[in-house]
Amino acid sequence: MKVSFDLDGTAWKHRAIFIALANALQLDGHDVGVLTAHSEELRAADLRLWAARGFPEPDFFYNAEDMRQAGVVGLADMRATKIAFARRAGITCHFDDFDDFHPDEIEFVVITDAGG
């Protein structure tokens, strides 16, 4: 599987569970990484913080620029954008608070027809 985590409101907010989950998934042979709406300017800082906070070395890191380059733009909202991009990137599972939808919850999206 290729499993991604949102940063704000998700990996950053619930570190203990997502660090444990990311490590367990990698140990089991799965690819683990980030799918965030952050800008390209934050990429280096995000990666530094990801490591400093104890997350395992990511197998991939996608931000708004990656979504733009993939042509995933102009969708109704960030939730639709991220899910469309995840499908193109071959992400099979994504954890996200989707700020506007679930301010106090984490959504676990399973993308059964992921390509990539």
Ligand SMILES: [Mg+2]
């Ligand atoms: Mg978020």
